Amino acid sequence: MNRRRVWIGLGLVAIAGAVILLVAGGLRENVVYFLTPTELEAKGAEVYGASLRLGGQVKPESVDWNPDVGRLLFVITDGETELPVESSGAPPAMFSEGMGVVVEGSYREDGVFRSHNVMVKHSNEYRPPEEGEHPKEVYRSLMEEEAGG
């Protein structure tokens, strides 16, 4: 075996390792997929009208869905700050109170987050239904939605 090649190989592995550390280390602090309500409120006027994502939980008993005008109102919370969200269109089937959500839209001067896209964040927990519990077939509502136009 050629000693020089071993060193070249080890060198490349070391370079790859260093790149991982630098890129990932740098990205770790700078990549933000969504802001929390607390972070958004702190930014305030600075981000009015800017297109961004906001993530948190749907506050229990805050959901108001009006199918006639297709308007969804709810409060998003991170346990510290609460912000009202107004969205147009039906929410995904898994949308429910207490559920994690990520909404896309913009924050306005009136303190309301206007969203054009509500996404539901589900957990990594899976379990069979308990006695008498009927799972909601989330794909069915999707098919009806497609069929209905």
Place this chain on the structure above:
Amino acid sequence: MTINDLPRPNPGRAKLLGAATLLLFAAGSAAGLFLVPADALQGEVQRLLYVHVPAAWLAMLSFFVVFVMSVLYLIQRDPKWDLLAVSAAEIGIVFTALALVLGSLWGKPTWGVWWTWDPRLTTTAIMLMIYVGYLVVRSFADDPEKRARWSAIIGIVGFVDVPIVYLSVLWWRTLHQPPSSPRSMAGEFVYVLLLNVAAFTLLYIFLMVRRYRLAIAERHVEELRLTRDDGRIT
């Protein structure tokens, strides 16, 4: 080590392995579709877990193999490491694409979107591009040795993204959920998932054996062509 030291393709011996793979796949699919109930919250779509997770696992396993084979090639310059690396890269691309498609099908009914640029999905798309690029670079090189050297370097440096894909859901805020574990899943679900991971892993070995044999055959043909044309490109 030259191309003539490589074994000649010997088809047929992988048949037993293929049969075993098929059996385990049938068992895994039956278990995932009929043996266990669907998830309490998501219903039937959650069964996609039993194919989405194994597909993602194979993608990462494949690219790890590409990485190891690339290092071995640069150290020993034995063409067999290069042929094993390209075999693994192709399989990895297929399963990355499969994991993305299955994830998308799962995402629409649960998340509400087919796709979103969250860190897990974005780094996975980058991973797919890196290894498609690996194949593209290979197709540009006319000299087998140069091709092997270039692609080994990409196979090593490109692997950078693979652990990032895995860790993305732990490092950053994402829409994608963190990895499932035996603690986050009902016991019966874990066994069915492990059965399918085993089936996919066996499929990986089977595909590697077949693809490696094909790669050797391709190299023999290429060698004959190079000898005939005396190195001229026709």
